[in-house]
Amino acid sequence: GSSGAAEGVLTGQRLVITAGPTREPIDPVRYISNHSSGKMGYAIAGAAARAGARVIVISGPVNLDAPDGVEVRPVVTADDMLRESERAVSEGCDVFIATAAVADYRPESCAGDKIKKTRDAMSLALVRNPDTLATIAARPDAPFTVGFAAETTEVARYATDKMQRKKLNMIVANDVSTPGLGFNSDHNAVTVFWPEGQQAIGPDSKHSIAAQLVALIAEHSKKVGN
Numbered sequence: 001g002s003s004g005a006a007e008g009v010l011t012g013q014r015l016v017i018t019a020g021p022t023r024e025p026i027d028p029v030r031y032i033s034n035h036s037s038g039k040m041g042y043a044i045a046g047a048a049a050r051a052g053a054r055v056i057v058i059s060g061p062v063n064l065d066a067p068d069g070v071e072v073r074p075v076v077t078a079d080d081m082l083r084e085s086e087r088a089v090s091e092g093c094d095v096f097i098a099t100a101a102v103a104d105y106r107p108e109s110c111a112g113d114k115i116k117k118t119r120d121a122m123s124l125a126l127v128r129n130p131d132t133l134a135t136i137a138a139r140p141d142a143p144f145t146v147g148f149a150a151e152t153t154e155v156a157r158y159a160t161d162k163m164q165r166k167k168l169n170m171i172v173a174n175d176v177s178t179p180g181l182g183f184n185s186d187h188n189a190v191t192v193f194w195p196e197g198q199q200a201i202g203p204d205s206k207h208s209i210a211a212q213l214v215a216l217i218a219e220h221s222k223k224v225g226n
C-alpha cells in the first residue's frame, strides 16, 4: 500500500534494531531512565518486516507489542543492550539501526538494599555506559549502520558530527525542540544524513516516517553493499 515501503525491498536482509530506553539501577527499587517510548524503533521494525527483512529488536522496557513477524529480545540496562546487540549481530546482520535512547551514565554501583532517607542531601556517583552503536560500527564485520540523533540545537552539525565520530553509514536527526514531535509522540519530523547527501522526511506519523526510512535504508545499504 501507499503507507508501506516498496514490497520486498529488504527480502533476505537481516536487521537488528535497538529500541526504547534503558534503565540503570540505583538500588533494588529505583533506577535512572528517560522518556523514550520505543515507538519509532518498533515502527521501523514493523515496516522492515513488511518489506521482507528478518528483524530482531533489542528492546529496553516499553509498553508496545512486538510487530508482526518481528522477534523482540528484552533488555534492561545499557550493558545488557550492548551484550544482546553483539550477540544478535554475531548471528548475522546486514543492517543495524540504533533507535534506543541509551542512558549515557549509570550509577557506579547498585546498592544492595533500599537506600534510606537519612541525609538532607545526597549525590550519586555515575560512570559512563558503553556505546552500543559505536561498538557495532567498529567491528571488522560491521553491518550497514544507522544512528539516531535527538538534538535541540544545531541539529545538522551535531548529527553529522556523530555520524563521522561513530563511523556510521547514515544518521537520522530529530529536532526534539519542536513540541508534540519526537519523544513519546506518535508524530515525528526528521532529516536523514549520509556521507554524500541528505533528505528531510515529515512531519508525519511515526508509521509513515518508518516506511520512508526503510525505503531509504534499503536503497543505500544496497549501494554500500555490505
Ligand code: CTP
Pocket: 018, 078, 098, 099, 100, 101, 102, 103, 104, 129, 130, 131, 132, 133, 134, 146, 147, 148, 149, 150, 162
Ligand atoms: N547510542 C548507543 N549507545 C549509547 C549511546 C548512544 O547505541 N550508549 C546510539 C543511539 O541509539 C543513537 C546514537 O547512538 O542511535 C546517538 O545517540 P545520542 O544519545 O544522540 O549520542 P551520544 O553519543 O550519546 O551523544 P550525546 O548524548 O552527548 O549527544
Ligand code: CA
Pocket: 102, 103, 104
Ligand atoms: Ca546520549
